[in-house]
Amino acid sequence: MxxxxxxxLFVSIDFILxxxxxxxxAFLVGTENLIAVQALIxxxxxxxxxxxxxxxxxxxxxxxxxxxxxxxxxILSKTLFxxxxxxxxxxxxxxxxxxxxxxxTSWMMQMLLIGGSRFVWRTFRDSTFIKExxxxxxxxxxxxxxxxxxxxxLKRNNPSEFHVVSFIDDDTHKHQxxxxxxxxxxxxxxxxxxxxxxxxDHIIIxxxxxxxxxxxxxxxxxxxxxxxxxxxxxxxxxVTGKLNVTQFRDVEVEDLxxxxxxxxxxxxxxxxxxxxxxxxxxxxGSIGSEICRQVSQFAPKTLILLGHGENSIYSIEMELKENFxxxxxxxxxxxxxxxxxxxxxxxxxxxxxxxxxxxxxxxxVPLMERNPEEAVKNNIIGTKxxxxxxxxxxxxxxxxxxxxxxVNPTSVMGATxxxxxxxxxxxxxxxxxxxxxxxxxxxxxxxxxxxxLFKNQIKMGGPxxxxxxEMVRYFMTIPEASKLVLQAGSLARGGEIFVLDMGKPIKIxxxxxxxxxxxxxxxxxxxxxFSGKREGEKLFEELLNENxxxxxxxxxxxxxxxxxxxxxxxxxxxxxxxNQLEAxxxxxxxxxxxxxxxxxxxxxxxxxxxxxx
Numbered sequence: 175m176x177x178x179x180x181x182x183l184f185v186s187i188d189f190i191l192x193x194x195x196x197x198x199x200a201f202l203v204g205t206e207n208l209i210a211v212q213a214l215i216x217x218x219x220x221x222x223x224x225x226x227x228x229x230x231x232x233x234x235x236x237x238x239x240x241x242x243x244x245x246x247x248x249i250l251s252k253t254l255f256x257x258x259x260x261x262x263x264x265x266x267x268x269x270x271x272x273x274x275x276x277x278x279t280s281w282m283m284q285m286l287l288i289g290g291s292r293f294v295w296r297t298f299r300d301s302t303f304i305k306e307x308x309x310x311x312x313x314x315x316x317x318x319x320x321x322x323x324x325x326x327x328l329k330r331n332n333p334s335e336f337h338v339v340s341f342i343d344d345d346t347h348k349h350q351x352x353x354x355x356x357x358x359x360x361x362x363x364x365x366x367x368x369x370x371x372x373x374x375d376h377i378i379i380x381x382x383x384x385x386x387x388x389x390x391x392x393x394x395x396x397x398x399x400x401x402x403x404x405x406x407x408x409x410x411x412x413v414t415g416k417l418n419v420t421q422f423r424d425v426e427v428e429d430l431x432x433x434x435x436x437x438x439x440x441x442x443x444x445x446x447x448x449x450x451x452x453x454x455x456x457x458x459g460s461i462g463s464e465i466c467r468q469v470s471q472f473a474p475k476t477l478i479l480l481g482h483g484e485n486s487i488y489s490i491e492m493e494l495k496e497n498f499x500x501x502x503x504x505x506x507x508x509x510x511x512x513x514x515x516x517x518x519x520x521x522x523x524x525x526x527x528x529x530x531x532x533x534x535x536x537x538x539v540p541l542m543e544r545n546p547e548e549a550v551k552n553n554i555i556g557t558k559x560x561x562x563x564x565x566x567x568x569x570x571x572x573x574x575x576x577x578x579x580x581v582n583p584t585s586v587m588g589a590t591x592x593x594x595x596x597x598x599x600x601x602x603x604x605x606x607x608x609x610x611x612x613x614x615x616x617x618x619x620x621x622x623x624x625x626x627l628f629k630n631q632i633k634m635g636g637p638x639x640x641x642x643x644e645m646v647r648y649f650m651t652i653p654e655a656s657k658l659v660l661q662a663g664s665l666a667r668g669g670e671i672f673v674l675d676m677g678k679p680i681k682i683x684x685x686x687x688x689x690x691x692x693x694x695x696x697x698x699x700x701x702x703x704f705s706g707k708r709e710g711e712k713l714f715e716e717l718l719n720e721n722x723x724x725x726x727x728x729x730x731x732x733x734x735x736x737x738x739x740x741x742x743x744x745x746x747x748x749x750x751x752x753n754q755l756e757a758x759x760x761x762x763x764x765x766x767x768x769x770x771x772x773x774x775x776x777x778x779x780x781x782x783x784x785x786x787x
Contacts, residue, residue, distance in 0.1 A: 185226075188288060192225060193218065195283035203275045220264045221280065224257035247289055254284050309337035313374045313401070315365070315392060316381035317343035317358050320406060324380045325354050339372050362392050369399040378422055379405045397691045438657055439729070442664035444472050446529060446571055453478040453527040455512055455560055456534030458486025461575060461617060464656040465531050466490055470498050472660075478525055480508040481534070512556035515563070522567035529663065530564050532557060532574045535591070539579070540708050542587040546761045550752045553590035554745070558597050565605045572607050573663045574598050576671070578615040578648060582769060586761045589768035593748075595671060596740045602669035610666045612659050613735070614674040615648030624682065628689045637701035638686045645713055646679040662732055675731040741770060 196218050258281045262272045312328070314321045325338045341348075341358040342365055348358045359368045368374065377396050379389070389405075396403040404422035452469050456462035457479035463486070469477060477494070481487040491507050498505075506525075510517045512534050535553050536542055542549040557574060564572045576595055579588030595611045602609035616624070624647075631638050655674065662672040683702060690700045707713065744767055752760055 187291060188225070189222070191287040191291060192221060192284060195287050196221060196280055199276055199280040199283050202279055203273075220261045221257060224260040225253065225284075228253045228256055247292075250289055250292075251285065254281055254288075257281075310335055310375040311339045311373055312336040312376045312378060313340055313342060313359075313365075313368055313372065314338055314356075315342045315362065315377060315379045315396075316384075317341035317345070317348050317353050318381065320382050321380040322353060324378060324406065325356055329354070336376060336378070339374065340368060342368060362395055365392075365395040366398050369401050374399070374401045377401045377403045379403065382406060397688075438661055439664060443660050446664055447472040447474050447660070449473065449475045450528040450570075451476040451478070451525055452529045452531070453480060453521070453525060454531045454533060455480045456532075457481045458483050458490055459533060460652055461656060461659075462531070462533035463490040463493075464652045465533060465659060466494060467497075468653070468656045468660055469531075470494055470501070470503060473501060474503060474529075476504045476506060476525070476527075478506045478508060478521075478527065480510055480521065482509070482511050484509050512560050513551050515559040518559045518563040519566060522563040522569070526567055527564075528570045530560065530569050530572045531659065531663075532560050532572065534560075535575070535594075537577070537587060539585045539587045542590070543585060543708075543761065544757070546586045546757050546764060547752055547755075549586045549590045550748065550760070550764070553587070554593050554597065555749060557594040558749070561598050561601050561609065565601055565607050565609075569607045571663050571666050572598065572609045573659060573666070574609070574611045575659060576611040576613040578613060580613060580768070583765055586764055589764040592768040593745050593764070596742065596745060599669050599671070600740050600742045605668075608666040608668040610662065610668070610670045610672060612662045612672045612674065614650055614655050614658070617650055617652045617655050624685070625689070628686055632690060632695065632700055635700070636690075637703045638690065639703050639705045640683050640686055641705055642707045642713060643681075643683050643704055645682045645707070647682060648679050649685075650674065658731060661729060665729060665732065671735040673733040673735055675733065741767065744770075 258277050262274075262277060265272050265277075314325055321341060321343070325341075328336050328338055338356055341353060341356055342360065342362060343349075343358055344361045346361070349360055351358050359372070365377070369377070377399070379392060379396075384392070393403060407423055447469060452474045454462050454466050454469070454477070457466050458481040462481070466477060466479060479487050479491055479494075487507050487509060491505055494503075494505050508521055510521060512518060534556060536549050561572060561574075574594065577588065577591045579585060580592035580595060581588075583589040583592050595613075598609040598611060601607075628638050658674045662674075665672070686702055687697050690697050748763065748767065755763065
């Protein structure tokens with residue numbers, strides 16, 4: 175109903191209730207105490223006038239009475255009390271006497287009738303017309319302000335499918351109490367017992383301030399039950415109006431990483447990106463596209479999206495233009511292959527970027543084992559082409575995205591990334607451009623990674639294929655990795671290898687189990703099969719080898735590796751001769767060179783040149 179219709183309704187109701195309160199009061203205290211009938215009429219007029227004037231002053235009729243609380247009742251009490259005083263003065267001036275019993279009784283009756291009418295209105299709005307038996311029995315974890323808000327909304331929202339049965343909260347002072355008429359069962363250790371005893375269908379986690387580590391612990395308890403677990407929408411989605419508080423979302427793998435949000439040095443990043451020309455290679459890829467999104471938040475003058483696949487570049491271009499249509503950023507695209515050195519030089523000459531993020535690379539370990547020459551062409555030669563062009567054109571900062579597989583590599587992919595690191599470190603020695611590499615582990619949800627594979631296998635009914643029961647990997651979300659890449663660029667001095675803090679490694683089999691339960695299935699139902707470790711894979715990944723370790727972080731979640739020896743002569747030999755080598759021999763040569771520490775240069779050179787052909 176509109177505000178004016180609502181105003182007329184409540185004013186009319188109060189008019190009747192005040193008159194009724196005065197008449198009842200007069201009857202209770204006796205009319206002989208009011209001198210005459212005209213005194214009663216005068217009191218009615220005075221009370222009406224005072225009440226409505228004070229109601230206007232305190233915005234009494236602008237209150238949403240379906241949400242009535244102590245605050246609204248306090249305003250009502252104050253309004254009626256001040257009316258009481260004004261009428262007392264009026265009585266003294268007109269009749270020379272104050273009828274205290276009448277005024278006090280009238281005040282009490284008005285509080286009862288007007289306050290009661292408001293609570294009746296709220297009770298009517300809160301009442302549910304759907305039988306509780308038809309709703310899903312729900313347990314809310316968190317009896318704080320967020321949990322209470324969720325419970326209140328679910329009780330008020332008649333079409334809601336959830337019936338809140340109980341709260342779970344670790345605050346022992348709340349145990350055995352009732353909040354909004356809903357009992358607090360116990361702490362998080364009681365989740366399984368509560369689900370069984372109360373026959374819970376759904377669990378809602380409603381603690382916005384919950385740390386990732388604590389969320390993971392609570393979810394593990396929830397996963398041991400048959401109930402479906404959901405979580406409160408992200409606060410930013412509620413604030414921006416994308417979702418309301420009752421639009422719960424499923425718990426996602428990213429929620430279970432046990433990692434806290436990245437805190438960035440906004441000023442440091444802005445200084446080298448804002449109003450500058452930025453070029454991103456591999457801009458259509460999972461990481462490259464997210465870097466484009468993150469860079470756009472810092473308002474560059476121009477953002478150049480460079481990639482080999484036209485569809486992926488078109489997709490990210492359209493997304494950015496839509497999301498940043500009110501900004502002055504110029505989004506430009508270049509379809510190009512980083513293996514084409516002449517094209518890279520032309521692009522750098524054309525745009526003269528200040529910052530380059532080199533995200534283009536072949537990253538799939540088994541594929542590169544079977545195609546080592548393609549890994550050389552893209553990861554080594556392609557990187558050298560982009561780096562040489564950036565050096566020639568005077569780029570200020572060049573950031574290459576590397577991998578944890580570049581540490582003590584056992585695979586072709588890891589070896590080529592390590593050799594690419596050496597290339598940019600060598601160029602950094604003789605260039606004014608700040609060349610750096612940023613090394614991190616697996617990112618959740620990137621194309622071809624384990625998460626999309628597992629999700630597809632779950633969709634097909636299983637089983638999930640895991641290579642080895644002891645296989646562990648470092649994981650990071652795509653936005654987190656991209657933000658830290660931008661941060662590392664602000665810390666660049668030239669020649670560094672920055673290493674992102676990936677937290678604790680996660681067992682792949684545990685990740686598979688979590689995904690199965692998150693999808694609402696049982697591990698026994700879907701199943702997990704072990705296919706065996708693939709060629710080039712390691713059970714454990716590292717982020718730094720023993721010769722590179724710096725213990726201190728130079729920025730939260732960012733380490734810097736110590737400089738190591740570069741073998742450029744041998745790398746150039748590989749670049750010149752890789753087409754002459756058979757795949758197996760090329761693969762072993764790459765891995766051997768990437769792991770080299772103390773061998774003489776002559777020894778490696780002779781090894782490369784002695785290969786038949």
